Structure formats: C-alpha cells, structure tokens
Amino acid sequence: MASITFKENSVTLLGNEVKPGDKAPDFTVLANDLSEVKLSDYDGKVRLISVVPSIDTGVCDQQTRRFNEEAEKLDNVEVLTISVDLPFAQKRWCAGAGIENLQVLSDHRDLSFGKNYGVAIKELRLLARSIFVVNSKGEITYAEYVSEATNHPDYEAAVEAAKAAE
Numbered sequence: 541m542a543s544i545t546f547k548e549n550s551v552t553l554l555g556n557e558v559k560p561g562d563k564a565p566d567f568t569v570l571a572n573d574l575s576e577v578k579l580s581d582y583d584g585k586v587r588l589i590s591v592v593p594s595i596d597t598g599v600c601d602q603q604t605r606r607f608n609e610e611a612e613k614l615d616n617v618e619v620l621t622i623s624v625d626l627p628f629a630q631k632r633w634c635a636g637a638g639i640e641n642l643q644v645l646s647d648h649r650d651l652s653f654g655k656n657y658g659v660a661i662k663e664l665r666l667l668a669r670s671i672f673v674v675n676s677k678g679e680i681t682y683a684e685y686v687s688e689a690t691n692h693p694d695y696e697a698a699v700e701a702a703k704a705a706e
Contacts, residue, residue, distance in 0.1 A: 542658070542685035544668045546593075551689075552662040555655035560681055564674040565656035569622060569645040572631035577645055579674065586617045587674040588702040591659055593666040593689055595625045595633050595644065603669070603692065604639065610699050611641035616676075617702045624648045624666055659685070671698040675705040 544551055558565065564587075566579045579587065590607045592600035604621050611619035619642035623630070627646045634644050647653040647667060654660030659668040671693045673682035682701030686693050 542668075542687070544661070544685060544687060544689060546661065546664060546666075546668075546689040548688070551664065551668070553658050553668060554651070554660040554662050555658040557658040557685070558672065558680050558683055560679075560683060562680045564672070564678050564680050567647075567653040567656045568650075569647045569653050570627050570649060571643065571645060572627045572634070574627055577643070579678075582618045582620075583678065584676050586676055586702055586705040587672075588614070588617055588619045588698060589672040589674065590619065590621045590642075590693075590698075591653075591657075591667050591670040591672070592621060592623045593661075593664075593669060595621070595623050595630055599669070599690055599692055601633075601637070603695075604642075604644065605637060606695055608637075608639050608641045610695070614699070614702055617705075619643070619702075620645055622647050622653050622667065624651070624654070661689075669693060673698065673701040673705050681705045
C-alpha cells in the first residue's frame with residue numbers, strides 16, 4: 541500500500557491500491573447536479589482521473605486548472621477531477637474558475653471512488669492526491685499516489701500516459 545503523509549503526518553488509506561495492468565474498479569460519484577456518474581459511463585474512452593483532497597485549496601486549485609488546460613488539447617480523453625467536496629461547492633468553484641474542459645465530481649456520499657482506488661484518508665475523510673489513467677478497455681495504465689498530499693503530482697507524466705493510452 542502506498543505510504544502517504546498529509547502535512548507531514550502519516551495517514552491511513554482505506555481500500556486497495558490499484559496498479560498499471562489492473563482492471564479499473566467501477567465507482568459511483570455525484571455530478572454537480574447530484575446525478576450519479578460511474579466510470580463505466582465513459583467506456584470506450586481514455587480517462588484521466590485527477591484526485592484532489594479539496595478543490596478550494598491552493599495546490600488542488602492549481603492542479604484542477606492545469607488539467608482543465610490540458611484537457612482541451614487531449615483527443616478522446618475524458619478528464620475527471622474527483623474530491624469529497626460537496627457538489628454545490630464544486631459547482632460554485634468551477635463557475636468562478638472557468639472550468640469547462642473537465643468534469644468535477646464528488647465522492648462525499650459514500651467514498652465509492654476513494655475506497656475502490658485506495659485513496660480515502662481514514663483520519664480526515666478526504667481523498668489522497670493521486671492521478672490515474674484508464675484506457676478505453678478499462679485497464680489502469682498509469683497510477684501516481686503523491687507521497688505528500690500537499691505536493692503537486694507529475695503533470696507531464698500523467699498527460700503523456702493519457703496520450704499513450706488507447
């Protein structure tokens with residue numbers, strides 16, 4: 541299991557770590573209009589999943605804005621950002637930040653995504669910063685569990701993995 545810290549304090553991740561080559565676990569999260577969204581809704585497309593602890597904080601804000609810019613340049617790649625923020629807060633933040641090229645989704649209801657991908661932080665009920673790429677066949681082709689939740693992920697590696705996935 542990935543060893544993660546949050547502000548340099550060790551945290552416990554719930555669920556199972558996923559690795560390249562694994563079948564991507566399905567999950568159910570909520571869109572900003574409270575409708576249910578599943579990974580399987582995007583079958584046949586490459587998915588880049590950007591995971592942030594809270595959309596309204598500095599690094600999470602920058603990460604989401606960066607992937608919003610990258611999403612515009614990626615063909616046949618669905619970019620999803622997932623956090624446990626309430627859908628209402630996500631909607632407000634996206635409107636203020638001009639986020640139009642990716643979908644921001646909430647895992648607040650039951651941590652379905654967090655537990656299925658091993659990124660739910662037990663002590664904080666947040667998600668650990670991470671990036672996953674799922675190919676059109678539903679296989680994980682890239683996984684990054686950022687070791688310190690306040691650090692940035694490797695944007696270039698994630699974008700290259702999404703471009704390389706089919």
